[in-house]
Amino acid sequence: xxxxxxxxxxxxxxxxxxxxxxxxxxxxxxxxxxxxxxxxxxxxxxxxxxxxxxxxxxxxxxxxxxxxxxxxxxxxxxxxxxxxxxxxxxxxxxxxxxxxxxxxxxxx
Numbered sequence: 575x576x577x578x579x580x581x582x583x584x585x586x587x588x589x590x591x592x593x594x595x596x597x598x599x600x601x602x603x604x605x606x607x608x609x610x611x612x613x614x615x616x617x618x619x620x621x622x623x624x625x626x627x628x629x630x631x632x633x634x635x636x637x638x639x640x641x642x643x644x645x646x647x648x649x650x651x652x653x654x655x656x657x658x659x660x661x662x663x664x665x666x667x668x669x670x671x672x673x674x675x676x677x678x679x680x681x682x
Contacts, residue, residue, distance in 0.1 A: 582608060613630075614639075624636050
């Protein structure tokens with residue numbers, strides 16, 4: 575833990591050690607469990623499906639994974655915003671974005 579806890583604190587996964595304290599907080603939510611939870615939240619936010627996440631975490635039942643991490647899943651509004659943002663961030667380098675529809679209207 576001499577290596578993991580400082581690394582987790584540096585990554586912002588667990589709180590930094592308070593000044594004058596000799597050790598990091600010792601609890602389940604501030605150890606490897608926190609790192610697994612962080613990993614799951616990053617993948618769910620990126621749109622990974624629950625079945626794949628269950629496999630990555632070593633869960634035999636995707637239902638368990640869903641029940642455990644459902645609070646981290648982005649809602650449909652957040653997914654919709656991200657999808658639209660991705661289209662506009664690409665710029666004109668794609669033939670299937672909003673510009674294509676506008677170009678089609680001009681040609682009519």
